Amino acid sequence: MASNGPTSNGNGNGEFSFAGNGTAAGAETGAGRNGLAKIQTHKKPTNGICHDDSSAPVKANTIDELHSLQKKKSAPTTPVDGAQGAFAIMSEEERHKQQLQSISASLASLTRETGPKLVKGDPSKKTSETPKVSHVSHHHVLAPTLSISDSALKFTHILYNLSPAELYEQAIKYEHGSFLTSSGALATLSGAKTGRSPRDKRVVRDETTEDELWWGKGSPNIEMDEHTFLVNRERAVDYLNNLDKVFVNDQFLNWDPEHRIKVRIVSARAYHSLFMHNMCIRPTPEELENFGTPDFTIYNAGRFPCNRYTHYMTSSTSIDLNLARREMVILGTQYAGEMKKGLFSVMHYLMPKRQILSLHSGCNMGKDGDVALFFGLSGTGKTTLSTDHNRYLIGDDEHCWSDNGVSNIEGGCYAKCIDLSREKEPDIWNAIKFGTVLENVVFDEHNREVDFTDKSVTENTRAAYPIEYIPNAKIPCVGPHPKNVILLACDAFGVLPPVSKLTLAQTMYHFISGYTALVAGTEEGIKEPQATFSACFGAAFIMLHPTKYAAMLAEKMQKHGATGWLVNTGWSGGSYGSGNRIKLPYTRKIIDAIHSGSLLDANYTKTEVFGLEIPTEVEGVPSEILQPKNTWSDKKGL
Ligand SMILES: Nc1ncnc2c1ncn2[C@@H]1O[C@H](COP(=O)(O)OP(=O)(O)O)[C@@H](O)[C@H]1O
Numbered sequence: 001m002a003s004n005g006p007t008s009n010g011n012g013n014g015e016f017s018f019a020g021n022g023t024a025a026g027a028e029t030g031a032g033r034n035g036l037a038k039i040q041t042h043k044k045p046t047n048g049i050c051h052d053d054s055s056a057p058v059k060a061n062t063i064d065e066l067h068s069l070q071k072k073k074s075a076p077t078t079p080v081d082g083a084q085g086a087f088a089i090m091s092e093e094e095r096h097k098q099q100l101q102s103i104s105a106s107l108a109s110l111t112r113e114t115g116p117k118l119v120k121g122d123p124s125k126k127t128s129e130t131p132k133v134s135h136v137s138h139h140h141v142l143a144p145t146l147s148i149s150d151s152a153l154k155f156t157h158i159l160y161n162l163s164p165a166e167l168y169e170q171a172i173k174y175e176h177g178s179f180l181t182s183s184g185a186l187a188t189l190s191g192a193k194t195g196r197s198p199r200d201k202r203v204v205r206d207e208t209t210e211d212e213l214w215w216g217k218g219s220p221n222i223e224m225d226e227h228t229f230l231v232n233r234e235r236a237v238d239y240l241n242n243l244d245k246v247f248v249n250d251q252f253l254n255w256d257p258e259h260r261i262k263v264r265i266v267s268a269r270a271y272h273s274l275f276m277h278n279m280c281i282r283p284t285p286e287e288l289e290n291f292g293t294p295d296f297t298i299y300n301a302g303r304f305p306c307n308r309y310t311h312y313m314t315s316s317t318s319i320d321l322n323l324a325r326r327e328m329v330i331l332g333t334q335y336a337g338e339m340k341k342g343l344f345s346v347m348h349y350l351m352p353k354r355q356i357l358s359l360h361s362g363c364n365m366g367k368d369g370d371v372a373l374f375f376g377l378s379g380t381g382k383t384t385l386s387t388d389h390n391r392y393l394i395g396d397d398e399h400c401w402s403d404n405g406v407s408n409i410e411g412g413c414y415a416k417c418i419d420l421s422r423e424k425e426p427d428i429w430n431a432i433k434f435g436t437v438l439e440n441v442v443f444d445e446h447n448r449e450v451d452f453t454d455k456s457v458t459e460n461t462r463a464a465y466p467i468e469y470i471p472n473a474k475i476p477c478v479g480p481h482p483k484n485v486i487l488l489a490c491d492a493f494g495v496l497p498p499v500s501k502l503t504l505a506q507t508m509y510h511f512i513s514g515y516t517a518l519v520a521g522t523e524e525g526i527k528e529p530q531a532t533f534s535a536c537f538g539a540a541f542i543m544l545h546p547t548k549y550a551a552m553l554a555e556k557m558q559k560h561g562a563t564g565w566l567v568n569t570g571w572s573g574g575s576y577g578s579g580n581r582i583k584l585p586y587t588r589k590i591i592d593a594i595h596s597g598s599l600l601d602a603n604y605t606k607t608e609v610f611g612l613e614i615p616t617e618v619e620g621v622p623s624e625i626l627q628p629k630n631t632w633s634d635k636k637g638l
């Protein structure tokens with residue numbers, strides 16, 4: 001393998017990787033990577049007869065003993081090679097202690113002297129051993145006289161990187177609204193908030209971010225000061241430490257091994273822990289042992305409101321980002337998408353600093369290694385269109401484009417599932433199985449069949465699953481430089497053609513203006529598609545001025561010869577209310593023609609208004625819908 005730069009063996013089976021990519025999360029489970037396991041044949045019983053009582057009797061004398069046999073301790077994780085470092089010689093006990101100390105430091109109150117006393121495991125499980133306690137002292141104390149508080153006398157139980165099965169049990173046992181569905185997915189409720197709350201997102205404005213970030217009109221970054229952040233942080237940490245138990249996930253972002261970010265998520269709910277288990281990159285046991293200090297920490301106290309007497313607070317919800325402290329605090333919303341998209345904002349800051357472009361896009365790759373990006377605002381088709389049975393899925397939502405090529409930031413997908421159908425979206429349908437989190441769906445009380453058409457809780461129903469649940473996921477989730485850059489615009493007015501080919505200048509124009517629609521439910525208060533201009537097709541998540549991202553995109557597209565396309569996944573033949581949404585099978589045909597290269601060679605006509613190049617024919621799509629003018633019954637005024 002080459003020591004620098006991406007490697008591709010060019011055999012067309014999707015096996016592209018960056019040099020030294022050791023992230024193994026789910027690697028073994030990727031489609032057909034290691035071939036099929038050999039079948040073990042057992043020796044036949046010599047006399048040809050099987051006796052039921054021929055097996056050894058159960059090795060237990062009592063029911064309790066029998067129960068104790070049921071659960072074996074996980075095999076210890078593979079030891080690290082001798083010379084490779086301190087961890088190899090460290091005892092398991094010592095490692096646990098260090099882990100707990102690190103978590104105690106994360107949860108430390110800044111106004112008192114110590115981090116909480118932590119003990120690993122479920123508080124409901126009585127153990128005969130004395131608990132392994134860990135807490136840290138730290139010295140930046142505000143009130144030196146206060147050395148102890150009641151919360152310092154209690155234990156906080158830490159449920160650390162639990163498995164999906166353990167998280168299911170925690171959710172079903174302790175969290176209202178958590179149920180098994182017939183396909184094995186876990187149905188959950190996110191509470192009062194079922195979409196993001198962009199107006200409650202705050203970013204600490206300090207000397208550094210003042211100059212670096214985009215502030216003011218049009219910017220998603222609403223300022224708060226450091227002190228107010230600390231007030232909210234303390235509120236979240238005190239809330240979390242007052243619980244009997246908290247969930248801690250240590251995971252990674254970004255499949256590019258050179259630019260991987262370590263994240264820690266501290267949360268109160270098994271639902272949140274399972275969601276992030278699915279959405280972030282899952283460390284191997286070895287990677288977890290060597291995890292060390294996280295690069296970024298989320299405190300999710302979403303069940304607990306913020307205090308409206310606190311400066312800057314305009315509702316009971318607050319999502320607060322502090323880039324200097326590398327922390328995010330969530331109060332007053334349990335919508336899990338806040339964590340995922342909050343981390344995406346962080347990547348939109350960290351990556352451009354390293355000359356890497358962060359993209360609000362899906363990404364897939366054809367058999368010949370041709371990569372396509374699908375930019376789009378939430379709910380406009382990134383997940384649906386990048387999940388394509390004929391192509392390898394690199395990721396559905398958040399990517400990086402570096403000199404090495406593209407890499408997914410995440411380890412899972414988050415699909416909208418309102419009106420989901422097995423016929424139109426088979427791979428997503430089949431991914432809704434054991435391990436998948438189903439948010440805010442309605443199901444039959446008895447047989448637990450989900451009704452994907454039911455909007456009683458919200459129109460923004462969602463499924464979060466690990467990316468390897470998609471059969472042709474490309475693992476590791478990296479690929480070569482994109483060939484096609486598709487801008488998905490969900491047009492609520494029905495004036496944009498279903499597809500047009502863009503020059504580089506037009507691509508930049510549409511990328512920066514981001515004309516599209518906010519679809520119902522993805523943001524609080526949006527009840528029907530609403531036309532909007534969302535810079536970079538993700539204005540809610542960018543941190544720098546849109547032109548910074550656009551300049552990087554233009555430079556990369558030019559350098560690698562990528563073609564830009566504008567695809568309308570919204571209305572045609574009239575605006576929302578009178579026209580219809582473009583049929584998904586037609587959009588898929590359009591996308592197929594882009595991938596295959598046939599659309600590049602089609603005949604085009606130019607529109608008067610934007611000078612958009614519209615193909616006269618696309619295979620499998622009625623030609624009359626390609627020109628929006630034709631589909632309007634009232635052609636005046638166009
Ligand atoms: N023509 C179309 N193109 C893409 N998606 C469509 C189309 N018509 C309807 N849809 C629906 O719109 C939704 C798109 O959501 P999704 O792909 O999850 O968006 P994103 O990933 O961009 O947030 C899906 O529910 C999909 O079934």
Ligand SMILES: C=C(OP(=O)(O)O)C(=O)O
Nearest residue numbers: 196337378379397414522
């Ligand atoms: C998860 C979200 O977005 P997307 O649909 O782009 O995944 C969101 O906006 O909350």
Ligand SMILES: [Ca+2]
Nearest residue numbers: 004005006404
């Ligand atoms: Ca390199």
Ligand SMILES: [Mn+2]
Nearest residue numbers: 382383397414
């Ligand atoms: Mn999506």
